[in-house]
Amino acid sequence: MPKILLFGAGGVGSIYTYVLTQGGASVTAVCRSNYETVKKDGFTINSAIWGEGIQVKPEVVRTPEEARGTEWDYVISCSKAMPGSSPSTPDIIKPAISPRTAIVLCQNGIHIEDEFAKAFPNNAIISGAVYLPVTQTSPGFVTHGYIERLEIGTYPADAVKAHKDSVQTFADIFTAGKGTAHVFDDVQPRRWNKLITNASWNPLCALSRSKDIHLLNSTPSSKKMIYGIMLEVVKIAQACGYTDIIAKHADAQMERVVVQIPDRGIYPSMVGDALNLRPMEVEAIVGNTVRIAMEKGVEVPLLELTYTLIKALDESNRKRRDEKA
Numbered sequence: 001m002p003k004i005l006l007f008g009a010g011g012v013g014s015i016y017t018y019v020l021t022q023g024g025a026s027v028t029a030v031c032r033s034n035y036e037t038v039k040k041d042g043f044t045i046n047s048a049i050w051g052e053g054i055q056v057k058p059e060v061v062r063t064p065e066e067a068r069g070t071e072w073d074y075v076i077s078c079s080k081a082m083p084g085s086s087p088s089t090p091d092i093i094k095p096a097i098s099p100r101t102a103i104v105l106c107q108n109g110i111h112i113e114d115e116f117a118k119a120f121p122n123n124a125i126i127s128g129a130v131y132l133p134v135t136q137t138s139p140g141f142v143t144h145g146y147i148e149r150l151e152i153g154t155y156p157a158d159a160v161k162a163h164k165d166s167v168q169t170f171a172d173i174f175t176a177g178k179g180t181a182h183v184f185d186d187v188q189p190r191r192w193n194k195l196i197t198n199a200s201w202n203p204l205c206a207l208s209r210s211k212d213i214h215l216l217n218s219t220p221s222s223k224k225m226i227y228g229i230m231l232e233v234v235k236i237a238q239a240c241g242y243t244d245i246i247a248k249h250a251d252a253q254m255e256r257v258v259v260q261i262p263d264r265g266i267y268p269s270m271v272g273d274a275l276n277l278r279p280m281e282v283e284a285i286v287g288n289t290v291r292i293a294m295e296k297g298v299e300v301p302l303l304e305l306t307y308t309l310i311k312a313l314d315e316s317n318r319k320r321r322d323e324k325a
Contacts, residue, residue, distance in 0.1 A: 001026050002173060005072045005096050007064060007089075008079030009034065011134035012106060014043040014142045016078060016179075018056040023177030028059040028067060035062055037140035047144040050178070064096040072101045074126075074170060080273075081107035081284035083115055090119035097123065102166040106130050106150070108269075109284025110195050111292065113155040124163035125155040126170060127187050129194045133266065149180045153187030192237040192245050197253045198268075198285050199303065200229040203310040206270035206280065212257050213265030225302065227254055232300040236289060239296035270310075277317045277324075282310050 002025040006013050009029035021027050031038045042057025061067050064075075075096050077089055097103070102124035103116055113127050129152075133145035152171060154163050167183055174181040184190055201212050204226060208215055216222050230250035237245035257265070273280045286307045293300040 002073045002169075003070060004028070004074045004076060005064065005067050005070075005093075006030065006058075006076045006078060007093055008077055009038065009043075009060075010078065011136045011142055011144075012130060012132055013076075013078035014045065014056075014136065014140075015047075015132060015134055015144055015148075016076065016106065017043065017058050018045055018050075018054060019177035019179035020173055021056055021058065021177065023173040023175070023179070025173050025177075026059075028061060028070075030064055030067070031060050031062065034136070034139035035060060041140060043140050043142060045142045045144060048146045049144065049148055064093045068095040070096070071098050072096055074102050074104055074166075076104040076106060078106045080279070080281050081105075081109040081112045082279060082281065083109075083112055083283050083288070085279075088115055088119075090116050094119065099123070102126055102163070102170070104128060104152070104170060105155075107284070108194075108198055108281050109288060110191055111288045112284050117155060124159065124166045126152055126167050127155040127191065128152040129187065129190045131194075149182070150174060151182050151184060151187060151190040153184040153190075155187075157186035157188065188240075189237070189242045189245060192233070192240075192242055193249055195237075195285070195289065196230045196233045196245075196250050199233050199289050199306075200226050200253075201257070202268040202270040203282075203286055203306050204229075205268045206274040207306075207309055207313060209271060209275065211265035211267050211271075216257055223254070223258075229302045229306060230254065232293070232298075232303050233289065236293045236296060236298050236300065239298050240292065274313060274317065277321050279318070280310065280314050282307075282314045286310055 004025045004027045007030045009031045017027050017029050039060045045054040046052045075093055104126040106128045116125050128150055131147050131149040133147050135143050137143055171181040171183050205215050234245055270280050290303050290307045
């Protein structure tokens with residue numbers, strides 16, 4: 001039975017705990033604010049795909065340090081991607097990593113894998129793009145919508161065969177649990193494709209405190225700005241050699257929101273973080289994107305403006321947190 005440690009047992013983590021348990025793995029969840037509830041009662045999941053009132057009760061620890069000593073086959077990070085933070089996520093999960101452990105990154109952003117690869121140069125690094133509308137409505141209680149898809153591949157793309165095999169094994173467990181996992185020889189184009197959405201809707205909705213559909217309908221020029229950011233992401237991806245990322249991908253992401261019923265829409269993840277003064281994934285989603293553009297000589301004025309504003313908001317929220325502490 002594969003042994004899996006899941007770090008970041010919030011909304012995404014709870015769903016993946018369920019799927020991987022159903023797939024035959026022994027899953028231990030690292031819980032923080034929801035520790036007491038999950039330790040006592042497990043997770044309760046209401047899913048548009050799998051049904052209402054699903055119960056899953058994994059083993060629970062408070063920190064990866066408590067999980068030291070077990071030979072974990074996989075350690076999954078479903079926490080927010082915060083490159084450059086101290087302590088870093090690699091620092092936090094290090095006590096649970098053994099030479100056989102594959103590290104699975106189910107996180108937002110681009111170029112987030114580097115610090116893991118540097119910290120664990122001999123371990124398999126599996127990078128994943130997650131499509132999973134899910135909210136932890138209260139500790140241990142999770143609501144999941146109609147989308148569920150995980151796109152994974154090794155980092156780097158030319159990893160050794162043993163690392164490639166670990167990706168397929170993970171996908172097989174995931175699929176056995178009735179999840180949807182797609183394996184790519186090079187997963188980075190899939191990350192860029194998701195970034196088209198994340199780098200546009202996420203920061204703009206956070207700055208405006210809006211659902212995506214409300215942002216879109218706010219002014220006659222809103223669509224032009226959102227779409228402009230999407231096209232800048234496409235240009236950066238192409239400059240990185242991913243020429244299959246083209247404007248039609250931005251068109252598809254825009255159409256997804258345009259066709260929504262008015263006054264419905266969604267709040268992207270950054271909105272909740274902004275409203276609750278929590279750290280946002282600014283660097284992973286926007287900062288890294290702008291820096292790659294600079295390295296490649298791609299002009300991205302809309303992304304630069306967005307980065308300036310969302311970074312300022314993140315810093316402002318940090319100061320407000322410090323004042324309350």
